[in-house]
Amino acid sequence: MKIVTNALENIANIQIFPIIGLLIFLVFFIIMIYRVVKMDRKEVDEISRLPLEKDQAENNGYAESSH
């Protein structure tokens, strides 16, 4: 562990890393929310139907059991 500790100690101004990290997160998050809100409704619907395609008319196997 000493190797890691020493390496960390020798990076200049490492204290600021976590703050930069938090800022990256915040900026990313705000941009992400903006983009998501602006997403095209039609496309969102299309993506959210990805698991369903073709399957829709299928009879669910458990609807009627043989016993």
Add this chain to the structure above:
Amino acid sequence: MELQKFTYDNRLSSLFLKATILWGLVGMLVGLTIAIELIWPTMTNGISWLSFGRLRPLHTNAVIFAFVGNGMFTAIYYSTPRLLKTPMYSELLGRIHFWGWQLIIVAAAITLPLGITVSKEYAELEWPIDVAIAIVWVIFGINLIMTTVKRRVKHIYVAIWFYIATFVTVAVLHIVNSINLPVSFFKSYPVYAGVQDALVQWWYGHNAVAFFLTTPYLGLMYYFIPKAANRPIYSYKLSIIHFWALIFIYIWAGPHHLLYSALPDWAQALGVVFSIMLIAPSWGGMINGLLTLRGAWDKVREDPVLKMFVVGVTAYGMATFEGPMLSLKSVNAISHFTDWTIAHVHIGALGWNGMLTFGMIYWLLPRLYKTKLFSVKLANAHFWLATTGMLFFAIPLYFAGFTQSLMWKEFTEEGFLKYPNFIETVTQILPMYWIRVLGGTLYITGVILMIYNAAKTIKQGSFIPEEQDEAPALEIRKPNPDKGHRLLEGKPVLFTVLSLVAILIGGLVEFIPMFMIKSNVPTIASVQPYTPLELEGRDIYIREGCYTCHSQMIRPFRSEVERYGDYTKAGETVYDRPFQFGSKRTGPDLAREGVKTSRNYKPDAWHYNHFMSPQKMVAESIMPPYPWIIENDLNTSTTAGKIRAMMKLGVPYPDGFDTKALDHLQKQANQIAQGLRDGGIDVADQKEVIALIAYIQRLGTDIHRESNESIFSEN
């Protein structure tokens, strides 16, 4: 555009599904066994590999990595190709993944009962198995990410993001927490010590819950609930927001497992704040899952699959509300170390993971075997058994946790502890342990019904190894007209890297100051390394899983200081590799067990007799007897190697002490054994129990030592 034909392979999902059922039953039966052991401590009298301390890690590992692990892989291998309109990248890698994972589980099932353990919760497996896990996990990751690269759809559906985040994060967690220095093939010491080790462990432990038990199952939920309800997810936008919020925030919250411990306050506060924030993204997921069923509640009434999904997602909502509440310091002061925690995790395991898995199995089986479910009635019976079983399990334990904690804390008007004998607080809650056994039995009965139902369904159907599908090739347009999040969804590798960055940020913020700033772990001059005999005794303590029932962490409360002695300081733990704080007090705290002036001090002879038969010393004790520790000779073949490993890790033994370690050990063992012989106990120097007594009598004594002179100086 030309349609390309391709096939989905059902063989792997079917294999994983069967493994899920098999290991689920095994893991739950081991759980039932240890629940019975708590009310019948002499049940497996004298059989070391069936003792509570060794089986408890097997139970947790089996349920998490074997049951939920195989469940998650079933979902991933079934849904990923269908969502991406392509076969999995490599069938061979998939097979290596499957068999590698099962071999790891078998290795765990053999080594844990043998006492081969690192003693870090949910990371108990020794280093060779850890290496195997890392390799198999990377194979799984390559297969997953390459499948997304080869896809035929433009957008990657949200379930897949949860799978990718799972792969990335679990890889990081597993590797960082498992960095150990091997002493032999079956023994290693962590490179971190004491409080730092605790921080790394609970960063891991907490995020194992997040990224092994939660994110892959959210992926499962986002695929199978729309499938079973035949309608798209309630809000796709919400799923994007809650995904990023969840993976960013979860990773910071680990320190809430160490509230009031010797961990620095700033780290504890960080853990609390992020835990509270977690409610938002967790409930985002729950709401999205439940509201998908809007307008389909009539189906829920009839369909056991949807019923199970509803109870599962509701349990997720309850557990993720309770979790942040438990991380509030005032609540944690009551809940920590009690059965409340056990109740909490079982709402997650039995409710969220169990119900979602069962629902998935009932939905998948008829499709994999092209038939109808053998009996919907049996599946409904399973649903009710599982739901009531979960409640009969959890509610008594909430009650037990509350009761015992309040008894620990109660003072008389004169200012004395009202229940100074720990055992009084145990006998009070034993009826609750009986009801827990009933709850577990109900739950397992449900699983047995499922196995019968599954076997009959398989028998009446015929397996479809491959399914045909067709889709146009993915058109690559340049320049890419997509913007924002859709662009990101289209680039799986970039997406993976961003997920990695997201989780690394939280981890680094916790670790860097902890390892860099020396004042976070103030040194105490009188704290010295363990003697070779104590170190061997400590390794027996670890082997027997004593930490599963005994904590070594006195919190700074009046009730705890009164009962156990001075609260635990960070500087006292600097030679503890691994740390032994524990997370549950089925028995009393042992942090100051060796302090002669403390209320709990017991002489060597008491410990000897207590290991032989706890019930002889404390009639109502629920601790199992440990006759093998009394009979077995201590293995000293690796003692010198252990001292060398410790010296490599920076423990300040005198130069060349490894060569003298054995002499030192024998001298100290002779002293203790002679003391016992003088008291009329017939015991030889080289028995394991002597080392264990040496360790226990050392616990917590260092800060009471008057001289700072090295205990290893020769004079």
